[in-house]
Amino acid sequence: MSSVTVRVPAKVNVQLSVGPLRDDGYHDLVNVFHAVSVFDEVVAKESDHITVSVVGEWADQVPVDDGNLAIQAARALAKHAGRTYGAHLVIHKSIPVAGGMAGGSADAAGALVACNELWGLGLPFEDLMEIAGDLGSDVPFSLLGGTAVGTGRGEQLSELPTTGSFHWAFAVAQGGLSTAEVYAQCDRQRESAGVEVPWPQVDDALLEALSTGDAATLGARLTNDLQAAALTLRPELVRTLDAGRAEGALGAIVSGSGPTCAFLAADADHAQRLADALSQLPTCRAALAAHGPVPGPRPSWSSPRP
Ligand code: C5P
Numbered sequence: 001m002s003s004v005t006v007r008v009p010a011k012v013n014v015q016l017s018v019g020p021l022r023d024d025g026y027h028d029l030v031n032v033f034h035a036v037s038v039f040d041e042v043v044a045k046e047s048d049h050i051t052v053s054v055v056g057e058w059a060d061q062v063p064v065d066d067g068n069l070a071i072q073a074a075r076a077l078a079k080h081a082g083r084t085y086g087a088h089l090v091i092h093k094s095i096p097v098a099g100g101m102a103g104g105s106a107d108a109a110g111a112l113v114a115c116n117e118l119w120g121l122g123l124p125f126e127d128l129m130e131i132a133g134d135l136g137s138d139v140p141f142s143l144l145g146g147t148a149v150g151t152g153r154g155e156q157l158s159e160l161p162t163t164g165s166f167h168w169a170f171a172v173a174q175g176g177l178s179t180a181e182v183y184a185q186c187d188r189q190r191e192s193a194g195v196e197v198p199w200p201q202v203d204d205a206l207l208e209a210l211s212t213g214d215a216a217t218l219g220a221r222l223t224n225d226l227q228a229a230a231l232t233l234r235p236e237l238v239r240t241l242d243a244g245r246a247e248g249a250l251g252a253i254v255s256g257s258g259p260t261c262a263f264l265a266a267d268a269d270h271a272q273r274l275a276d277a278l279s280q281l282p283t284c285r286a287a288l289a290a291h292g293p294v295p296g297p298r299p300s301w302s303s304p305r306p
Contacts, residue, residue, distance in 0.1 A: 003045040004114045006297040008106035009035040009145055010095040010290075011138070012168065012255045012262045014210070014218065017200035018225040021187055026137070030200035031150040032160070032207075033141040036168055036292035040095050040103060042070060042110030043302075044118045047088035050074045056093035057286075058103075061176070069104040069135060070111035076131050077115050077123075085119045087111075096286075098176025100230075100256030102138040109142035110297055117299035129157075138256075145296025147210055149202060163213030165291045167267055169249070169274035171240045172286045173259035177233060182257035185229035200225075219250025219264040230258035236283045237261060247277045265289075 011033045019028035052071050054062040062068065070089050078085040089111055095103035112128050115121075125143075132139035137153040148157045190197055209217035231237055237254060240261045244252045248270065249263035263278070265271035271289040279287035 001046055002301055002303045003043050004118045004299050004301055005041060005043045006110045006113045006299050007039040007041050008110040008142055008297040009294045010038040010101040010103060010106060011035050011141060012101065012170075012292070013224060014222055015203050015206050016224045016226060016256065018183070018186060019200045020197040026153045027183060028152060028200060029150060029154045030202050031154040032147070033138075033150055034147045034166070034292045035141075035145040035294050035296065036290040037294050038095055038101065038170070038288055038290050040106045040110060041092040042107060042114050043090040043092070044087045044111070044114035045090070046118065047086040049086045050078070050089075052089045052091060054091045054093055056091075058093045058095075058097045061097040062091070062093060069108040069139075073108035073111040073131070073135055073139075074115045076135060077112055077121070078119075080123070080127065080131055081119070081121050085115070087115050087118055089114070096172045096176075096260055098178065099172060099260040100177065100254065100258045101170070101260055102142055102256070105136050105138040105142040108132070108135050108139045112143065113297045113299050117301075143296055145294060147293045149207075160207060160210055162210045162293055165293075166215055166218065167265040167271040168290050168292065169244065169263045169265055169271045169278060170255065170288045170290060171244065171261040171263070171278040171281070171284045172288065173234065173237065173240070173261070173283065174285045175259070177230060177257055177259045179257040182226050182229050182233065185233055186226055189229055189232065215250055215264060215266060222251040222253045222264065224253050224256070226257050227254040230254045234259045240278065240281060240283045243281055244274060244278060247274050249274060
């Protein structure tokens with residue numbers, strides 16, 4: 001039986017600027033996404049129904065019912081195509097679950113690309129991007145990969161030029177954080193501080209650092225408006241961030257809504273040394289070394305296309 005496999009990267013946000021709360025419950029963002037070499041693999045096999053199974057280190061934390069974003073993605077694609085299709089999706093999970101690295105979004109993007117190919121739909125990328133935006137704010141970037149700035153909810157993307165590779169270490173925390181809860185905590189902290197929330201602005205110096213491959217400047221410019229909220233919910237992450245800084249990280253930041261922490265390294269060896277040191281921390285479940293940017297998902301058939 002033929003099947004389609006796609007590898008989908010995780011992301012880190014190198015700038016996450018959160019604007020005021022909107023009437024629809026979302027926030028307008030300036031969200032600079034950067035795809036990194038931690039991959040989930042989604043395999044779509046012919047089947048009568050849309051089902052999912054999950055294997056890998058974090059598999060026990062992923063729902064296999066309607067709450068699974070890959071199932072929702074496959075259903076949304078079939079609906080868009082106007083027909084009933086089936087596929088069994090096998091997700092090989094390497095991206096931490098509820099970790100702030102868009103693992104669920106990666107699986108949804110993988111399901112869209114894999115099923116588009118398996119079902120022979122041939123839908124253009126723009127259609128997949130539209131479906132992706134309805135599935136979640138980060139799903140369009142998971143389809144795109146590379147480095148891009150997202151505005152609106154984060155789903156309106158413009159690709160950004162970069163030079164060379166940036167090297168990262170990621171400290172995976174024990175347990176996850178709910179994105180919605182972290183945004184709600186951010187709103188509460190802003191309200192109690194009584195600050196006027198400014199409209200989010202692109203950091204031109206950060207974009208310049210990405211464009212020229214200047215890791216030292218990028219490290220110094222990393223920002224995440226959700227970090228204070230994530231640290232309130234998980235105070236032990238302060239120790240994780242401090243440990244990475246003590247090992248010479250060029251920048252240390254909570255990844256997205258957390259609780260994964262991201263550390264920019266000077267080179268690949270430094271990223272591995274950082275990961276080795278972070279993995280010893282009691283606050284850390286695992287640590288990974290990775291690089292970015294990496295491209296978004298591309299489909300490949302396991303046997304000749306029927
Ligand atoms: O879009 P997605 O379903 O991934 O978002 C999860 C939650 O994160 C939303 O329900 C919302 O609470 C919060 N969110 C937000 N503003 C954004 C993106 C997400 O408030 N731009």
